Amino acid sequence: MADVAAPPPPPQATEELPPPPPQGTEEVLPPEPPLAEPPREYAPAEQEEVPPPPSSAVTTTTAVESELLEKPPPAHEEVVVSVDASKKVEPPAEPQKVPQSFASFKEESNKVADLSVPERKALEELKQLVREGLNTNVFVSKQTPEQEAETGEASVSAGEVSIWGIPLLKDERSDVLLLKFLRARDFKTKDAFVMLRNTIHWRKQFGIDALVDEDLGDDLEKVVFMHGHDRDGHPVCYNVYGEFQNKELYQKTFADEEKRTKFLRWRVQFLEKSIRKFDFNPGGICTIFQVSDLKNSPGPGKRELRIATKQALQLLQDNYPEFVAKQVFINVPWWYLAFYAMINPFLTQRTKSKFVFASPSKTAETLFKYISPEQVAVQYGGLSVDNCDCNPDFTVSDPATEMTVKPGTKQIVEIIIYEKCVIVWELRVVGWEVSYGAEFVPDSGEFSVNIQKPKKMSPLDEPVVHGTFKVLELGKVLLTVDNPTSKKKKLLYRFKIDLLGD
Known part of the structure; x- marks a missing residue:
């Protein structure tokens, strides 16, 4: 790396970026994922097709997408999406495409x-x-x-x-x-x-x-944890290397050989517990989808971490074959991308096809390609919160609707109500920097009711907003997101209806 005087900036328009290097170079890199596999020769796989979002109660009644793709939208153009609260139909899925520059790994059949x-x-x-x-x-x-x-x-x-x-x-x-x-x-x-x-x-x-039954403590439970499933049903494992910025945790984990050995045993124990949940039936799920968060990851200068990582990587490669369905690296720093851009031509097709890299601005968008928003943890742009009673109305089994709010566009989600009820909803715009408001408009022509006055939301606000309204007459609830920025925004929402008795 010393001979690279001025590395290029990170790519801005691609989600999948050059994958990691072969085994011989890991000692100069940040931590590798706990299930990394050794590169080997493999014929190019088929282009992976990512399934569309799950069904929900959304019906789009306006068609403006084709026009917006052909020309820039004028400032404050309104896009209205109408939703019938009494029906459960297939949502208008936005096309989900994997960049064509990579042949994405396709899991082979076990039948x-x-x-x-x-x-x-x-x-x-x-x-x-x-x-x-x-x-x-x-x-x-x-x-x-x-x-x-x-x-x-x-x-x-x-x-x-x-x-x-x-x-x-x-x-x-x-x-x-x-x-x-x-x-x-x-x-x-x-x-x-x-x-x-x-x-x-x-x-x-x-x-x-x-080892499986040994008590090794819970100091590392925020470093590696399971959360949700991807669109194909694989359990998702998150590896959060930024946690090692905590000097006390770092020293407690890697300071000497004894501590590194305990870390290795903890890592193997975590993997063993995860694998033993698989039934290994042909056609079933017996691989893991991995997400490695490199935000604030310790750099290559941490000698103790390099030693522990190299030991773990070798052990896992030798004894845990083919347990990774996909490796997605998120919040990738620019210097990481620049290095991989140089070594990319030397990697085998199979190795490249299993890895996906996303810069910080593309993290949520990339995760949603493979994991539905209701399964993605809140800190990574989704709606899923573990061990939280903050909004018990929704769980990971309640599908969310995704849509794009284009620059200079006001997006209105119109939920049509046909019966007296209590409606609850949650909504988020990844990164916010938009205005959000909610109102009820009765069919009788009476004045509308402000549920939430338009409010400018900043990235520091709560990631998910929750709303509830008691509907006593027919009408519609309008959820409005006004995007004044020059960037498109990802809008997520879901709602439930609880009918009132006579």
């Missing part, structure tokens, strides 16, 4: 019937090697009685070998597990068998089964 002939042959060959290994006890760890006492693991007899709770060769779940090792070694059967054997030996030596 034997979907495998190619060479892949099925490799799987049968691996199963035969495993069968022979079980009969000859090659999976039994060569430990002394003293070592077995220390690790809490005793030698097992033939036919009793399990990994992640899946007995080898007992049922079709074993095929799913073996496919992970095959794919990690490009379907080279002998290499996959050696990896599997070494992993089983390592698990015994590391004392994995005892």
Whole structure:
């Protein structure tokens, strides 16, 4: 990096940016994700298609999008979206496109019937090697009685070998597990068998089964945590490296070899608990969607962190094959992007296809491509709040509607009410810098009722606004967002109706 005198600024118009370097360079980088996989040769995958947002109660009754795409909107143009509160219909989904500059990784099927002939042959060959290994006890760890006492693991007899709770060769779940090792070694059967054997030996030596139940404290619960699912059902794991800006936490975690060893054990324990929630059934979910937040991430000068990261990365690459569906890096600093732009030509297609990079201004937009807003944590632009009673009317199972508020445009969401009820809603504009207001307009022609006078919202305001109104006559609730800025804004909202008795 010393020979790069003036790195270029970060790209401003792309969500997916150059991916991380191969293994030999991680010691000069910020922390790698806890499930990073080693790069390997792979044919370009199909272009990934991201599913549209989930259904909600929204019906668009005006068509202005095509005109807005052809010419800049005039100042304060009004765009009205009408919603029938009594119906549940498919929303008008905005097109979700992955940039064409990258071939996005497409998860392979774990169903034997979907495998190619060479892949099925490799799987049968691996199963035969495993069968022979079980009969000859090659999976039994060569430990002394003293070592077995220390690790809490005793030698097992033939036919009793399990990994992640899946007995080898007992049922079709074993095929799913073996496919992970095959794919990690490009379907080279002998290499996959050696990896599997070494992993089983390592698990015994590391004392994995005892580690799962060990109390390692909760100091790092804000550093790595699970929150929600992506649009394909993968659990989402967040890695928040900025937490290590806390000097006390950093010293407590990495100051010496003993502390780094405890950190490594905590990291493995967290991963083991996550994996054991998978059922490993063919066609099911058995991979994790990872989000790594690099905001305020310690730079490459932190020696202790580099050592711990390198140890963890090597261990995870050797013993946890193919457990990552996608790696999304958010709040990426410009110097990180500049470095990857230089090494991008040297990376394999498979490695590049699994990684997505987003600069701070593109973080929420990029996450929404893969995770619906109601599943994205509030601090990352979404609507999901864990362990909070601040708005018990909504949960992650309540779908939100996404729309774009174009520059110089006033967006009005018109919710038509046909019965007496109490309506509750929540709304956010990512980044705000807009005016928000709400009113009720009765069908009788009487004066409208101000629910929320137009208020200029700043990025420092509460990320999500909540509203409620008791409707005693037919009419419509208008939620208005006025965007005076030169930037388009992402609007999210959802509502519920509680009918009143006569």
